Each structure stands twice: as C-alpha cells, then as structure tokens.
Amino acid sequence: MQEYSDQYIGGEWRPTLAAESIAVLNPATEQVIASVPAGGAEDVDAAVRAARAAARAWGATSREERLAPLTRLRDGLAARQQEMAETVVAELGSPIGFATAVQAGLPLGVAGSYLDILAGYEFEERVGTSTVFAEPAGVVAAITPWNYPLHQIVAKVVPALAAGCTVVLKPAEDTPLVARLFAQLVHEAGFPAGVFNLVTGRGPDAGAALAAHPGVDLVSFTGSTAVGRRIAEVAGRGIKRVALELGGKSANVVLPGADLTRAVNVNVANVVANSGQTCSAWTRLLVHEDQYEEAVAIAAKAAGKYVPGDPTESSTGLGPVVNAKQRERVRGYITGALAEGARLVVGGAEAPEGLAQGYYVRPTVLADVTPDMAVAQEEVFGPVLSILAYRDEEHALEIANGTEYGLAGSVWAADDETAAAFARRMDTGQVHINGGRFNPLAPFGGYKKSGVGRELGRHGLEEFLQTKSLQF
Ligand code: ADP
DSSP states (O other): OEEOOEEEETTEEEEOSOSOEEEEEOTTTOOEEEEEEOBOHHHHHHHHHHHHHHHHHHHTOOHHHHHHHHHHHHHHHHHTHHHHHHHHHHHHOOOHHHIIIIITHHHHHHHHHHHHHHHHOOOEEEETTEEEEEEEOOEEEEEOOSSSHHHHHHHHHHHHHHHTOEEEEEOOTTOHHHHHHHHHHHHHHTOOTTSEEEOOBOIIIIIHHHHHOTTOSEEEEESOHHHHHHHHHHHHHTTOEEEEEOOOOEEEEEOTTSOHHHHHHHHHHHHHGGGGOOTTOEEEEEEEGGGHHHHHHHHHHHHHTOOBOOTTSTTOSBOOOSSHHHHHHHHHHHHHHHHTTOEEEEOOSSOOTTOOSSOOOOOEEEESOOTTSHHHHSOOOSSEEEEEEESSHHHHHHHHTOSSOOSOEEEEOSSHHHHHHHHTTSOSSOOEETTOOOOTTSOBOOSGGGEESOBSHHHHHHTTEEEEEEEO
C-alpha cells in the first residue's frame, strides 16, 4: 500500500502541512489501497499563492507557448492511457473495458480537441472603434467529483491552461490517485512552476477553503447540487465567477413511431454504464401508454444481461458503485420506490448473488413509476431505470420538464425532425436525437438546477476567459 504525504504545489511535490490522511478504498475488494493527505486550509493557501505567483507570466504567454506543453500533456495521457484506466478501476470500480475506452479514452480526445481549438481561437476582434481582447480569467479553483475522475479534471484543467489561467485542483476524496497521476503528467509536460497545482483533501476542508480563498478568481465545480449551491454562495461573497456542473434526472422520450427496441436497449446500456454513476444518464424512460408493457419487457431482457462482477475482468459490464454510502443510498431509492407503489421488474435492493464483498448493486428496472415519486425526481446515481407512461406528446413534455434538473436527455421518433422539434421544447442543455452519439466538442452543461456555464469545446474554453475592450 502506498502512503503518499505530499501535494503538487509550485512545480514540485511538497510535504503536506496537514496531519491527517484519506484512505483510498478499492470498491470491489473493500481493501485500502493507498492513502493521500487530507489537505486543509494551509495546503490550499500555499497552492493558491503558487498559482497566483505564476498567473501573470502564464497569462501573457503566446498561443504557441501554451500549445507546446499542452501537446506534451496530451501525448502523456496517450502514453499512459492503460495506467490511467487501471487506476480508475482500482479506486472507482469501473469495468476495465469502460475505464480504458471512456474513463481514460475520453480525456485523451478532450485534451486533443483543445489543441485544435486553441490553435484556431480568435483572442482579438474589432467592434466599431474598439479592439476586444479575450484574456485569461486568472486563478482557477477546480473542484471535481469521483464518477469520471480523469475526464472531469481534463475538462476543466486543459481549457483553463489553454485560456492562460493557472489552476489549483481539488479532486474527490474517493479518487485522488488518478489525479496524482495527472499531476505527474503535467509535471513531465514541463509547464512553468505554479501553473498547475494539486491539493488532495476533504470537501468541507480543502474544498471549502479553496472556494473561499481570496486569491481565486473563478471556481469551476462538478458535483452535487447541494454542494454546488454552497460553493456558489461562498464564491458570490468574493465576487468570483462560478461554473457549476451539477446533478441531473434526464428523460429519454420515446415518441410513437420510433424504434422502441433500440431506444430501450440503448437506454438500459446508458443507465448501467459506470454503475449508473453518470450525471447525464437517462434515468427516466418515457413511453406512450400503448407501448408501455412492450417497453418494460424489452428493458427487463436488456437489464438481465448485465451481471455485476469483478471490474478487472474484460468481460465484466457492470462493476460496483464507488463506496458503501453510495450503495446504501441507491438501495434506499429502490426500496423507497417500491414502497411508493413502483413495480420491480428486475433487480432489487438485495446484494447480487455470489458477491459477498464489494459495493455491488443489482441492475434494476422499475415500472409504474409516477412523476411525483422520489426516484423520478431525485438523482439516484446507481444502475436504476425508472419507466414512466405518458398519454400524449404534451404529457410527455410535461413529465420530461417536470424536475428541478435539466442536464441532458434523449428523444426518439420516426424521423429526426420530429425528435428535434420535441427536443427544442425540453428545458435541458443537451439532447441526443435518435441515438446520436456523445460529441466531445458540443457544449455540456445544465439548465435549471443542473448548473451554470458550459464545459467542452469552444464554449468550455470561453468559461475561462474574460473580456477587455480598448477604444481607439
Ligand atoms: P458527489 O455527490 O459526486 O460525491 P460532492 O458534491 O459531494 O459530489 O463532491 C464533489 C466535490 O466537491 C468533491 O471534490 C468534494 O470533496 C467537494 N466538496 C464537498 N463538499 C464541499 C464543500 N463544502 N466545499 C467545497 N467543495 C466540497
């Protein structure tokens, strides 16, 4: 077991100023695999000072001077993709196939996309008698969760560095090891000291100290809506900018005339991926009442194919959830839904057979779910699909828009035009049309309580810029 006692600050690994540490558990074995410092306000302060000290020089670099180390960072992510994937398997429990393709593969694509975006971005424009400059926002606090631990780091840190910002990263308690690996790659890429800093620690300590630090100009946060609200309050007091990627309760709406079998099969795969720990997962399947039982039968068959098991095996499609607390939470939503009158189609709250160890949850399909049930309103973050019936298109739209969230969604119809027309009426930031694939260049972010701001692509870069105009 590795016991780390350092933080990456000012271009070097420095001994932590914190006395305590955080144990990192493997959710499949429940064994402690490492420990990292539980950094507090002192480590955060040292990191913010280092970022502040580096901000002016890094902010004044040319596009080419930023592209060179960013390219080396992208190359490092490519060279170490396997190691990154294995680390995510160990600390999060993602199955190795998914971890390689998505957990480690997606960040590689995102990092690459920012090389192109930075190479072509217009940082200067003429508006009448003015020249308008896009300048870096300054020192960025990046606070990230554990569900896509490397992706969420890359989706913040890479565009921030590309914009000319300096960064202090506070990764999630459950997944600090991939964050340490990322810091190592940043180091090897040869960024100037202080441009990127890493402080591991607990949310209420290191996270809160970072969000409140007067040396931070912008807080970019991904996580729960409850914590996002607190961060926005704290940041608001300091007139800091915030970018918030929060929860979701996304609807997959299958309109009459759509390919029902495909729509339901894709939905089950979507909700089971990463053990359901995806903020944009389509956790509510909305089908017309005439097709309801047919949809339930298709979902039951599809979900039955996912057998929870060892995430290190390449044949495994469903691993554990991240920790014991999360498992209890998911189980609570399942029993709660049944108590409220939902019908258990497959799965359930009991531990899967033959898995005495590990934080496993059965893939679960719930039918007869009504919009007022907690499972239809709140984020479950487990492999649980709720199927709801609608009477007509207006009713479907009312249900789809009837939560406090608005992060993602999906619409299936006989043709793309019909699906797109429906999607335009949904109060949500992203919608997949008839199975359209995830696009890492498309802006990602929420309407309503799902967040503020957008990540990925050009929109993601612009989160880290501020404008200055000179009048001639
Ligand atoms: P999740 O539900 O994904 O665990 P959280 O919102 O609890 O999401 O955590 C996301 C990130 O926010 C983590 O890095 C966590 O440490 C951090 N965090 C938690 N509480 C706070 C807080 N009060 N202030 C700042 N950051 C926090």
